[in-house]
Amino acid sequence: MSDLAYRRILLKLSGEALMGDEDYGIDPKVISRLAHEVIGAQQAGAEVALVIGGGNIFRGAGLAAAGMDRVTGDHMGMLATIINALAMQDALEKLGASCRVLSAIRINQVCEDYIRRRAVRHLEKGRIVICAAGTGNPFFTTDSGAALRAIEIGADLLLKATKVDGVYDRDPKKHPDATRFDSLSYDDVLSRDLQVMDTAAFALCRDASLPIRIFDMSQPGQLHRILRGEAIGTLVSS
Ligand code: UDP
Numbered sequence: 254m255s256d257l258a259y260r261r262i263l264l265k266l267s268g269e270a271l272m273g274d275e276d277y278g279i280d281p282k283v284i285s286r287l288a289h290e291v292i293g294a295q296q297a298g299a300e301v302a303l304v305i306g307g308g309n310i311f312r313g314a315g316l317a318a319a320g321m322d323r324v325t326g327d328h329m330g331m332l333a334t335i336i337n338a339l340a341m342q343d344a345l346e347k348l349g350a351s352c353r354v355l356s357a358i359r360i361n362q363v364c365e366d367y368i369r370r371r372a373v374r375h376l377e378k379g380r381i382v383i384c385a386a387g388t389g390n391p392f393f394t395t396d397s398g399a400a401l402r403a404i405e406i407g408a409d410l411l412l413k414a415t416k417v418d419g420v421y422d423r424d425p426k427k428h429p430d431a432t433r434f435d436s437l438s439y440d441d442v443l444s445r446d447l448q449v450m451d452t453a454a455f456a457l458c459r460d461a462s463l464p465i466r467i468f469d470m471s472q473p474g475q476l477h478r479i480l481r482g483e484a485i486g487t488l489v490s491s
Contacts, residue, residue, distance in 0.1 A: 258482035307333030327391030357389030
């Protein structure tokens with residue numbers, strides 16, 4: 254019997270988390286370290302699904318600001334998330350884990366299609382599942398993809414890894430006296446206008462009462478400690 258506080262989790266990593274100190278792309282050392290953390294969580298007994306962003310390669314909004322058609326830009330952004338998912342799959346497999354990439358856009362010479370029952374089956378068999386291509390639709394983000402998939406697969410917790418160790422009342426980089434919240438309700442986040450996730454993603458989590466924990470994954474071991482029930486970062490729940 255596992256003594257973990259959570260049975261099934263979905264971890265959202267931004268594309269930027271894979272860059273390390275680079276300006277673009279993927280740092281193999283960084284992705285290997287992240288893979289190690291994910292495997293630690295899985296070996297502790299949790300079922301682990303991942304959603305990875307694409308901002309280290311392309312974001313539709315950025316491409317549109319530079320003159321590109323927004324939908325085309327978003328398609329490029331979603332393809333970027335598939336690139337990141339494949340890189341993570343490779344890093345996980347190099348470390349001996351079993352992993353499947355399931356894409357919301359059909360690209361099945363490269364990876365499987367996202368089918369909810371298949372995702373759940375892979376998790377039950379002890380495989381790490383990476384849900385790629387966000388929601389499969391333009392004008393969304395991978396935060397929305399993460400919220401959607403977490404609810405669909407029945408995750409107990411959505412973990413959002415950021416560069417900051419939780420949610421603050423003000424930007425802690427600009428305001429050294431900013432205060433970090435240990436926990437917040439969904440209504441607190443809205444009334445204080447705090448930036449936890451984009452609006453569509455947040456609305457999905459709130460409507461499904463899915464708890465979100467925002468934490469800093471650059472600190473080794475944090476993911477495992479959260480699974481054991483330690484209050485790391487900020488928890489947003491009902
Ligand atoms: N994207 C999209 N629909 C989705 C998810 C992502 O069109 O459901 C596109 C969008 O252009 C987005 C890009 O993929 O900017 C990369 O995702 P995101 O910006 O969420 O990545 P992150 O900031 O987490 O690295």
